[in-house]
Amino acid sequence: MTFHILISDPLSEEGIYPLRQAEGMNIVIETDLTPEQLAIRIGDFDALLVRSQTQVTRAIIEKGHNLKIIGRAGVGVDNIDLEAATEHGIIVVNAPDGNTNSAAEHTMAMLMSMARKIPQAFHALRNKNWDRKSFVGVELKNKTLGVIGLGRIGAEVAARAKGQRMNVMAYDPFLTAEKAEKLGIGFGTVEEVLKVADFITVHTPLLKETRHLINADAFAIMKDGVQIVNCARGGIIDENALYDAIQSKKVAGAALDVFEQEPLVDFRLLDLPEVVATPHLGASTIEAQESVAVDVSADVVSYFTTGTVRNSVNLPSVPKELMLKIEPYFDLAERLGAFLTDLAESAAEEVNIYYSGELAGMEVGPLTRNMLKGLLKRHLGERINVVNAWYWANQKGIVVNEHKSSVTRGFTSLITVEIKTANGVRTAAGTLLNGQGARIVKVDEYLVDVVPHGHLLFIRHNDRPGVIGRVGTLLGKEDVNIATMQVGRSNIGGEAIMMLSIDKYAKPGSLEQLKDLAEIQYVRAIDL
Ligand SMILES: NC(=O)C1=CN([C@@H]2O[C@H](COP(=O)(O)OP(=O)(O)OC[C@H]3O[C@@H](n4cnc5c(N)ncnc54)[C@H](O)[C@@H]3O)[C@@H](O)[C@H]2O)C=CC1
Numbered sequence: 001m002t003f004h005i006l007i008s009d010p011l012s013e014e015g016i017y018p019l020r021q022a023e024g025m026n027i028v029i030e031t032d033l034t035p036e037q038l039a040i041r042i043g044d045f046d047a048l049l050v051r052s053q054t055q056v057t058r059a060i061i062e063k064g065h066n067l068k069i070i071g072r073a074g075v076g077v078d079n080i081d082l083e084a085a086t087e088h089g090i091i092v093v094n095a096p097d098g099n100t101n102s103a104a105e106h107t108m109a110m111l112m113s114m115a116r117k118i119p120q121a122f123h124a125l126r127n128k129n130w131d132r133k134s135f136v137g138v139e140l141k142n143k144t145l146g147v148i149g150l151g152r153i154g155a156e157v158a159a160r161a162k163g164q165r166m167n168v169m170a171y172d173p174f175l176t177a178e179k180a181e182k183l184g185i186g187f188g189t190v191e192e193v194l195k196v197a198d199f200i201t202v203h204t205p206l207l208k209e210t211r212h213l214i215n216a217d218a219f220a221i222m223k224d225g226v227q228i229v230n231c232a233r234g235g236i237i238d239e240n241a242l243y244d245a246i247q248s249k250k251v252a253g254a255a256l257d258v259f260e261q262e263p264l265v266d267f268r269l270l271d272l273p274e275v276v277a278t279p280h281l282g283a284s285t286i287e288a289q290e291s292v293a294v295d296v297s298a299d300v301v302s303y304f305t306t307g308t309v310r311n312s313v314n315l316p317s318v319p320k321e322l323m324l325k326i327e328p329y330f331d332l333a334e335r336l337g338a339f340l341t342d343l344a345e346s347a348a349e350e351v352n353i354y355y356s357g358e359l360a361g362m363e364v365g366p367l368t369r370n371m372l373k374g375l376l377k378r379h380l381g382e383r384i385n386v387v388n389a390w391y392w393a394n395q396k397g398i399v400v401n402e403h404k405s406s407v408t409r410g411f412t413s414l415i416t417v418e419i420k421t422a423n424g425v426r427t428a429a430g431t432l433l434n435g436q437g438a439r440i441v442k443v444d445e446y447l448v449d450v451v452p453h454g455h456l457l458f459i460r461h462n463d464r465p466g467v468i469g470r471v472g473t474l475l476g477k478e479d480v481n482i483a484t485m486q487v488g489r490s491n492i493g494g495e496a497i498m499m500l501s502i503d504k505y506a507k508p509g510s511l512e513q514l515k516d517l518a519e520i521q522y523v524r525a526i527d528l
């Protein structure tokens with residue numbers, strides 16, 4: 001099998017080594033595509049690898065009929081429409097750690113260049129102007145650096161700033177007193193940080209909540225003569241408000257690596273002598289580019305060869321130890337979902353999934369995704385996968401509840417799924433039998449022992465003599481061989497079930513004849 005991979009932004013050749021090494025990867029590098037050309041080309045590819053230039057919009061995703069994975073060689077995924085990718089079941093991976101060091105070093109370089117006006121002085125010197133008066137800077141030592149966003153890069157910048165003997169004050173919603181103490185920094189609210197800082201650096205993602213986080217109101221509470229760095233994302237600082245704050249001398253310096261619109265179109269800020277800037281170079285080092293490309297390439301190979309990834313953005317990551325324990329149940333969970341949809345013959349309105357035994361002590365989210373995949377794919381087709389299963393369950397208004405239960409009925413672990421439909425409630429429970437694989441062990445109130453594979457017939461009937469024989473005879477006449485059969489009943493002469501596994505697909509005509517047999521209540525064909 002060949003997987004077709006499009007690389008649409010320049011990636012390090014050394015970094016895509018994992019792709020070149022792997023078998024069956026057809027790599028196409030086309031880094032000059034217009035959005036229109038990409039929309040035409042994308043349909044041919046299983047994977048798309050980008051940096052920050054390519055805008056992977058909903059329109060592109062909708063044209064990516066074969067697209068299964070998008071790799072972002074870097075951290076920020078704001079150039080990818082994640083919602084559209086998730087809806088279409090496309091996994092998005094990034095490289096969260098590969099450029100942390102480079103971005104932190106670039107931030108420090110920008111901070112120092114700004115404080116000492118190095119680019120401006122160099123520019124004057126280049127113009128043969130030996131000017132020592134215009135470029136008097138300020139020291140960093142003993143000044144307070146306000147860090148907004150203390151994630152990977154923010155924390156690295158904070159550590160480096162301490163090395164410059166700065167005081168660091170940070171705000172991050174996840175920053176606790178213990179963590180701040182451990183890092184030897186102060187912490188406060190955004191306002192508290194902005195009020196005390198001599199220098200400010202932002203390291204958040206660009207989100208609804210962080211867009212224009214640094215706006216006119218924020219500048220108003222800052223110290224006069226504050227200097228500000230943005231090596232995170234354009235748009236965290238309101239560029240118009242920054243322009244005004246520099247003009248009014250509130251802000252004495254700004255160092256910008258990122259802009260609200262990239263490539264830059266409005267050069268007004270760069271006309272101000274207080275501003276130093278680079279064209280989004282935070283991650284542009286040989287080391288970072290190699291590292292991020294290796295990370296996403298390895299995830300693409302892993303996805304196509306094992307179905308797993310390390311750094312998914314739209315699928316929660318699962319620690320390796322947990323994965324080893326729950327992965328064997330993925331298939332069972334999916335089959336229980338599919339089994340119940342066939343059994344119910346009408347769509348689920350509510351799903352309750354009960355995990356008991358050892359599974360009750362684990363994070364079971366990935367199992368629920370697999371169960372939902374099985375449940376939904378009957379009605380929504382093969383586009384349903386573990387990436388978009390929750391999305392589609394929500395879209396269809398299905399209420400999904402996970403429960404942990406202590407009822408194991410003697411099994412090491414048991415998964416019981418109950419679905420509520422317009423026609424009533426149906427239940428199936430399954431387990432993994434040591435060395436024997438998956439089994440469905442209960443259907444509604446009946447105990448069974450069914451291998452959840454192949455063609456099954458579930459028949460509900462009245463417990464009367466001759467029913468089983470009539471079913472066998474009819475299937476025989478239809479040339480359908482019965483591989484296994486189990487029967488169960490509530491009480492003698494009451495309601496009973498038959499669970500048959502048959503060697504081939506039961507034709508609709510055969511099912512109709514079965515339904516017409518005396519004492520048969522209903523028949524369901526289940527294909528797993
Ligand atoms: N200039 C460049 O070339 C590069 C830019 N970046 C950008 O740098 C930024 C930071 O990257 P990482 O540190 O790797 O991400 P990260 O995810 O490790 O850290 C982001 C931090 O921001 C915090 N945060 C979220 N909302 C916040 C809010 N409203 N106020 C304060 N903090 C908030 C989060 O809790 C998190 O700790 C991202 O925007 C990323 O895209 C990353 C690499 C290179």
Ligand SMILES: O=C(O)CCC(=O)C(=O)O
Binds near residue numbers: 052073076099282283
């Ligand atoms: O690909 C690049 O050079 C940009 C890196 C970046 O901004 C990121 O990783 O968020």
